[in-house]
Amino acid sequence: MIRDILVNLTQGAERDPAAHYAAALAGAFKAHLTGLAVTYELDVPPFYMGALPTDFIDQQIRDNEVAAEKAAAKFTAIATEAGVGSSVRTLSASLGEAARSFAELSRLFDLTVVAQPDPDRPGPEEVIAEAALMDSGRAVLLVPYVQKPPFALNRVVVAWDGSRASARALAESFPLLHHAKHLEVFSVRRHDDDDTTPAAADLERHLGHHGLSANLRHLVLGSGESVSAAILNEVSDQGADLVVMGGYGHSRLREMVLGGVTRDILESMTVPVLMAH
Template identity: 70%
Template structure:
């Protein structure tokens, strides 16, 4: 059951889609909602300190403080409007320290909500999302920066490859799947890849009182990527949620060679619950 939700408050955007979605999620589950507002410190390497004007640093810090205060005010309005119990935590830190602190905080929450990075508005979300996913030991719900709909259950796609990460995501996603009207277990196989049966997943979900169906997609050489196949299925089925494992390969390998997780993070169009 989801009783305690943490959300990283987005700054500098016209709308905080993560906070808005988290508030509707908290209202649905009668959960307590905690927002984290970070005043980001200017992380200037020591050998550059003399070249950066002091007044520039002071102005930038004032702007960062104002952005955090605005995010806090907006969050309080969203939570109050949703009728949920809430509190706000504040933090002054560099991006790296803030990401690590959020990951540690997330260990004592049922779910952490983070916005998808917006390619047109560079911000801290990518570092935040990846750090929490890899280091918290808990699931992360990523909300698209274009998300408009509030949480409402709907149709869920469980991307299943039999991995440890997929199993963690399935277990942590059960409360959300119980709220879904339709649950599909999706297997995407490429070439001679072993056919990891979804029947066991369906049987497991049935013992949790969930009715699910399976769908298997076989990709030939040169066909679309696994991530794109998942995204296409989400679009074709009109799904509202994806549940999947994150970083089945090492993060370094995905940074260098690409991978399903990074492709999903870049192109997701519906909320995605990931676990590592």
């Protein structure tokens, strides 16, 4: 069940797509929505501080405070318009500290929503999203920075590779999958890969015990085609409203940076993606 949702509030943008999407989602599930507004502290090495004019530092601090206040006010208006119960949490911290705090906070929410980083407007979203995905222990729902349609689950696709991360993403997505009108589950592999994904029958059995039916497919990569490209093409072909996926890639080392496929999806996603590490 989804009854408690957390969203990181985007600052400095005309529209906060994550807040709008999270509010619509909260309305659909009759969930409470909490927005986190961060006043980002200046992260300047001490030996540089003396070279910066006091007036400049004071103005930057005030600008950051105003940005957080505006984001909080905008969020409250969005939640009120959506008719959902909401609250705002505030935090004053450096970007690194804010990311760690957000990941820790996420552990006590049913679902965490973060905006996709906007390449044309550098901001904290990438660091926040990575920390939540890698360190919260929960799934994270990433919303495209160009997202305009409200929350909908007409068609959901699940990218499945049988990994721990895929299993976690699938398990945490069940409340959402039960609202999907059409469910597509697919695995991706190369021609020369051993078929190590669990048998389709087992996956179908597991979904069936949860009252879910899905179209299960295997996608074989074409020559020179990447896993991320195959996923994005499938999403486009299916006209999906949501993608559910774990971490793809061949590395078995846990890194505090996103893997290649995950980063590709994060950079190129055009619909919301529920990810788990």
